[in-house]
Amino acid sequence: MISINHLNFRYNFHRPPVFTDFSLEIGDGQIIGLLGKNGTGKSTLLYLICGLLYDKKHSVSIDGIPSHERRPETLQRLFIVPEEFELPPISIRQYAKTHSGFYPNFSEKVLEDTLREFELSPDIHLGSLSMGQKKKAYISFALAAQTDYLLLDEPTNGLDIPSKSQFRKVVASQMTEQRTIIISTHQVHDVEMLTDRVVLLAEDRLLLDASLNDIAERLRFEVRPVGADLSDALYIEPSIAGTLVVAPANGFSDTTTVNLELLFNALTQNPEVVKTLTQPS
C-alpha cells in the first residue's frame, strides 16, 4: 500500500506549495488515472512516491517504509516510466540483460510477448529508435520487471494510434490483483477503458478520489439533442453530436459510461460536481 499522510511539499520558498495537507492511500490491484491541469503536481506526486523527491516530514511510505530512504527492497517493487527518459545506445536484449538482475521477478517471456505486441525486435538498437519506439521498448521492460507498483507518466505521449491500442492491450493483460498501476496523463481517452479509479489534483489539493463505479452510480454522462431539457445538468459542453451533459444519476437504474474528459472539465469548472460525488449516498 502506498500511503501519503498530510503531505506538505513545495520546491522552494519562491514558488507556491505543490501539496498542502495532502493525503491519499493507494491499495493493491488497481489501475489509477492521475489527472490534473498542467502544474498541479502529477509528476511531482509520482516522484514523491518513488523517493525521488521528499518532504521534511517524510510523509510518503510504501508498505510502511518511507520512500525517501530508497531502499532496494522498496525500489525492486517499484518502476517508473517517466515522461522524459534516456536509453543507452545498446540493444533491447543487452539492456534487459544488464538491468533485469535488479528486479527479482523479471520475466523474459513477458518482455518478449510485449515487444512482439509492440512490433519491436529484442535485437534492435535502442539508439536507432524513434521516441515513440523507445517509449514502447521502455514500457515493455517496465511490464517485464513485474513490479508491484508501476508508475507511468504520460505513457501515450509520442505513441501513434495503433500503438495506443497496443499499449492498452499490454497493460490490461499484465494487470494482476497484486499489482497497482498509476497512469498520469492528459490523454484521458487513451486510458479511459483501463482505469478503475480516478485521482484528480487541483492546485495544491486533492479534488477527487473515486472509483469509476462510484462515479457512474452518482453521475450520468449523456449526449442530449439540441433543445433538450438541461435543468438538471451540472455541466454542459456543446458538441457536433449534441450537448454533452454531466448530471446527477438521481436513482436511474442503469449507469452510463464515465467520460473522463467531460468529468475532468466538469470537476474543474463546477464545484457542485464535487459535492455530488462526495456527499453520502
Add this chain to the structure above:
Amino acid sequence: MQNFSLRRTLMLVRRIITTDPQRWRNYALLIYLAYAIPSIYLLNSTRHLQPLYLNDMLANSASAANTISIILSMLAASLTFKCMNSKTKRLDFLTLPATHLEKFVSLLLVYVILFQIVNFLAFLLADLTQYLFFLVQGVNAGFMLPLFSSNFSGISIARDSMLFTQGEHIWQITLILYLATICRIATFILGSAIFRRQAFVLTILFFFVTGMGLLTLVILPLDDVLILNLDFIRKIDAGTICNAIILAELAWTTACCWLSYRMFAKASVITSKNIGF
C-alpha cells in the same frame, strides 16, 4: 546501515560499463594517446643528444607521463557523478534497486580503481609503442617505468631537503606522496558531487580561489610569527611533521568522501541546475 550486497555493486559496475561501451573504448584510446604522443615527441625531439643525455631524456619523459597520469586521474574522478548531471540520468540512477552505498562504491570502483587499471595498461601500451617506434628507426630508447621512477625521484628530493636527515622517514614520505594522489582524487570526487557540469575546471577554480584566499587571509598575516619562531619550528621532529601531514591527508580524504556520499544519498531528482544540492 542497510545490508551491503557485493553482487548488486558488481551489477552496478557492469551496468555503468556495458550501457555505453563505445564511450569507454574512446576513453581508453584517449588515455593511450595522451601517453604515447608526448612520450614519442619528447624522446624524438631530443634523440640527437644520445647517449650522453639519455637519462635526462628519460627523466623528462617520465615526468611528462607522471603529470599526465595525475591530470587523467583528476579528470576521471571529476566524472564520478556524471550519472547525476541531468534530470533523466538522476531519475534513472536513483531508482535503481540498490542502496546508496552500493551505488557510491560502484562509482568509485569504476572512476577510481578501474580507471587506474586502464590508465596503467594504457601507459604500458604507450611505452611499448614508443619503444617499438624507436626500435624501428634503429634507436633504442629502452623500457622504463616512469611512474615508479618519478615517485622515487620525489622521495629523493624530499630526502635531500634541509628538513629531513638522509634515509630516515622514507616510508612516511612515500605514504605522503601516495596519499597526496588519493587526496587529489577525493577532492575531485567531491567536486563532481558539487558541480553538475564542468566539474574538473570548476573544482580547480574553486580550490585555487579558496587556496589563494586562505593564503591571503590566514597564512600571510602569520608570516612574521613564523619567522620569529623558525628555530622552534626547525626543532620539531621530522617524523612528527610527516605524521601530521599523513593525518591531515587522511582527514581530508575521509571528509571529501563522506561529504560526497551524503550529498549523493540526499539528492533528489529536481535540483539546482548547476550545483548538486
